[in-house]
Amino acid sequence: MGDDDALTVVAASTAGAEATAVRRLVSEGCGLPPRAIRVLPVAELPRLASGKTDYEAVRRLARDASASAPSPGEDDLCALYAEILDRTDVTEDSSFVSLGGDSLSYVEMSLRLEQALGVLPADWHTTPIRRLRAPETERRTPPAVPRRGLRRSLETGIALRAVGIVLVVGSHIPVFLVQGGAHVLLGVAGYNFARFHLSVGERRERLRRMGRSIARIAVPSMVWIAFALLLTREYDLANVVLANSLFEQDNSDPEWRYWFVEALVYFLAGLAVLLAIPWLHRAERRTPFGFALALVALGLVGRYDPWGLAHVRFHLSPTVVFFLFALGWAAARARTAGQRLGLTAVTLVTVPGLFPGEQTLRTSIVLGGLVLLLWVPALPSIDPVNRLAGVLAGSSLYIYLTHFQVYPHLRDHSPVAALLVSLICGVAYGAMATRLTARLLSSLQAGALMASLSSRGMPGAPVGSRCRYGRTH
Numbered sequence: 001m002g003d004d005d006a007l008t009v010v011a012a013s014t015a016g017a018e019a020t021a022v023r024r025l026v027s028e029g030c031g032l033p034p035r036a037i038r039v040l041p042v043a044e045l046p047r048l049a050s051g052k053t054d055y056e057a058v059r060r061l062a063r064d065a066s067a068s069a070p071s072p073g074e075d076d077l078c079a080l081y082a083e084i085l086d087r088t089d090v091t092e093d094s095s096f097v098s099l100g101g102d103s104l105s106y107v108e109m110s111l112r113l114e115q116a117l118g119v120l121p122a123d124w125h126t127t128p129i130r131r132l133r134a135p136e137t138e139r140r141t142p143p144a145v146p147r148r149g150l151r152r153s154l155e156t157g158i159a160l161r162a163v164g165i166v167l168v169v170g171s172h173i174p175v176f177l178v179q180g181g182a183h184v185l186l187g188v189a190g191y192n193f194a195r196f197h198l199s200v201g202e203r204r205e206r207l208r209r210m211g212r213s214i215a216r217i218a219v220p221s222m223v224w225i226a227f228a229l230l231l232t233r234e235y236d237l238a239n240v241v242l243a244n245s246l247f248e249q250d251n252s253d254p255e256w257r258y259w260f261v262e263a264l265v266y267f268l269a270g271l272a273v274l275l276a277i278p279w280l281h282r283a284e285r286r287t288p289f290g291f292a293l294a295l296v297a298l299g300l301v302g303r304y305d306p307w308g309l310a311h312v313r314f315h316l317s318p319t320v321v322f323f324l325f326a327l328g329w330a331a332a333r334a335r336t337a338g339q340r341l342g343l344t345a346v347t348l349v350t351v352p353g354l355f356p357g358e359q360t361l362r363t364s365i366v367l368g369g370l371v372l373l374l375w376v377p378a379l380p381s382i383d384p385v386n387r388l389a390g391v392l393a394g395s396s397l398y399i400y401l402t403h404f405q406v407y408p409h410l411r412d413h414s415p416v417a418a419l420l421v422s423l424i425c426g427v428a429y430g431a432m433a434t435r436l437t438a439r440l441l442s443s444l445q446a447g448a449l450m451a452s453l454s455s456r457g458m459p460g461a462p463v464g465s466r467c468r469y470g471r472t473h
Contacts, residue, residue, distance in 0.1 A: 008038045008062040012045045039089065077129050080116060084109050092130040097199040101125065102213060106196060107394040110155050111386050120153065122377045126199050154381035154389055160188050160369050161393035167365070169403045169422050175415045180365030182260050183315075183324055183354075185396065187370045189264055190328025193271075194292065203281045210272040214265060217397065218242060220433035221261045224401045231405065245318050248311055257404050259316040261397070266318045267325050289339060292330035296346065299323030303350060315355050323350065324370070331374045340374050347371065391427055398433060399426025 011022045022039050046057035078090045085099050096109055106125065113132075114120040121127060167181030197209050222240055229235040234254040238244045242262045244255055275281050284291040302309070302319040310317035327347060334340045347370050355362050381389075392399070403422035410418035 008040055010040045010042060010045070010058050010061050012042055077113075077116065077133060080112055081109075081129065084112065090129070093128045095128050096125040097196060100209070102196045102209060106192070107158055107161075107390050110158065111390045114153060114386075115383075120155075120378070125195055152381045152383050152386045153378040154386050155378050156372050156376050157188050157191055158389055158393045159379050159381075160184055160373065161396045162389035164188070164369070165392055165396040165399050165426075166419075166423070168400060169407070170419050172403065173407050173411045173415050173418050173422075175419050178361065178365065179355075179359070180362040180369070182400075183321065183366045184369030185260070186263065186321055186324040187328035187331070187366075187373055189267075190325035190330075191332045191373055192328075193268070193325075194288075194329040194332035198284065198288070201285060203275065203278070206281075207272055207276055210268055210275075214268045214272070216434075217261065217268070218265050220398065220429075220436075221258065221265075221401055223433075224429070225258060228405050245311070245316075254404075256313055256316055258401075259313070259318075260400060263318040263321055263325075267322060289330065289333040289335065292326065292333045295326040296323060296330050296343075299326040300346075300350060303354070320354075324366075327370060328373060331370070334374065343374055344371060347374075392423065395427040395430035398430030399423055402426045402429050 009022060040061060042061065046054040046061070048054045078092070078094075081087065081094060081096070081099060082090045085096075085101055085105060087099050090099065096106065101109060110120060110124070113124060117132060121132070124132065164181035164185045167178050168185075170176050171179050171181070197206060197213065200206055200209070221242060225235060225242075226240045229240060232254075236244075236255070238247055239255065239258060242258070242265050245259060245262045245266070275284065299322040303321075303323045305314065305317075305320055309319045314320055327343060330343055331340075334343060347367060351366050351370070352363050354366070399422065402425050406422040406425045407418040410421055
């Protein structure tokens with residue numbers, strides 16, 4: 001059923017994930033943007049006495065859904081969530097996490113939401129939309145008053161991602177030598193993992209989100225490293241499949257350049273395996289902070305490498321640096337000053353000595369970043385800084401991937417130009433990779449949906465096969 005705003009599709013036995021796949025299937029068939037398509041999931045399609053689909057009843061369902069759906073003009077916050085997360089099922093009771101938001105989309109969402117509300121609660125990602133705009137008496141945070149002028153606040157996690165990636169690239173060129181940014185980013189990754197992957201309670205949904213995150217990191221990384229291999233011959237197949245850290249290697253620099261990406265993929269895959277075990281999943285649900293502390297303890301065993309698992313570059317080995325990811329996770333789960341003090345003490349004791357030789361500045365950078373993450377949820381900022389930080393933070397993975405092939409061509413001419421061009425190329429690759437990876441995941445999800453519909457004895461498409469705007473489907 002179509003109107004001037006959207007096309008409504010009625011689909012039977014459609015869960016949230018399947019609804020997204022249905023919407024994309026219809027979008028590809030109709031040529032309409034996904035956000036112009038509403039999916040109305042129903043337990044069962046209306047039937048006539050003969051058993052055939054009652055298309056008139058389907059049309060009534062679609063008309064009712066269209067009439068009740070909020071339009072952008074009526075609900076700016078719902079429209080904002082729908083735009084950024086590319087969802088058409090946003091309601092007043094939706095939250096960022098319930099709509100499938102993750103660490104890749106939270107940067108833009110938090111910046112746009114802070115600009116709209118003026119005050120961004122620390123738990124905004126799990127707060128329903130209706131409570132974000134609720135009066136002060138209905139929530140624990142100050143009332144939302146849109147800010148005027150340039151003054152803003154910036155989430156510490158976003159600031160650390162933006163500064164961290166600039167430090168990584170600038171130190172590699174080098175424009176300056178301020179190392180430690182990548183290790184801070186590991187802590188931020190653990191912090192975001194706990195916030196966005198573990199805020200949903202259902203085990204299957206958690207595993208699905210972890211799988212998507214692994215794909216969003218691994219696929220563009222493998223594609224780029226394969227391209228770099230063909231371009232420079234500096235890498236090998238182990239690098240392309242993100243397995244360099246699994247084998248004994250020499251100390252050559254190119255082989256270790258992508259240690260950070262490998263570590264992230266290993267951490268996510270390993271945690272997906274752990275949380276797939278029902279009793280461990282239940283343990284994490286019952287005692288989130290205690291579970292995170294147990295992982296910190298496990299990580300500290302690897303940090304000191306009693307069994308000699310780390311290879312030649314100790315401080316780049318996944319088994320050694322996992323404790324930083326676990327500390328970030330625990331920071332997101334800490335709720336009291338005592339818990340934060342305990343984590344601060346662990347951080348101050350265990351980070352020193354991680355790096356070879358006397359690297360006081362590098363150690364201080366990592367300590368400072370982790371302590372900020374623990375104690376300061378947001379930093380004072382201004383609008384232009386927020387915009388720049390949002391772009392850099394949102395593209396940090398892609399900047400990391402691409403800069404090794406960009407800066408060598410420019411650093412001898414101008415190190416500063418090499419830094420700027422490296423950042424720009426990473427942002428450009430990120431924009432392209434995000435679209436292509438989302439399309440790939442959507443196609444895989446759509447294929448699984450088609451197989452699921454077929455296994456239920458249902459036709460391989462939503463109700464109706466014609467795709468003309470203004471008709472019922």
